[in-house]
Amino acid sequence: MVRHAHTSPxxxxxxxxxxxxxxxxxPPALVTQQQRVTWESNLAEVVVTNP
Incomplete structure (x- = not known):
């Protein structure tokens, strides 16, 4: 999702x-490649608390 998801239906x-x-x-907003790189670099810190 971080790499390919779109921001609007x-x-x-x-x-x-x-x-x-x-x-x-x-309103739809463009997601830049830099934003995706930043989000992906933070995935190690993600904690799922509810399925």
């Missing part, structure tokens, strides 16, 4: 949003 997913979901969703 596709048009099909958005079409199924409720009005509340549509209003609460932030």
């Amino acid at each position: 596709d048009e099909e997913d958005r079409a199924a949003f409720t009005r509340e979901q549509e209003e609460a969703w932030d």
Whole structure:
């Protein structure tokens, strides 16, 4: 996910949003390669606390 995930739903997913979901969703933002590198470098510190 860190390497390839997109920051926004596709048009099909958005079409199924409720009005509340549509209003609460932030506009799509570009994720840079540098951000992905930074996130990946921090993965060793990630702790999963709930499945």
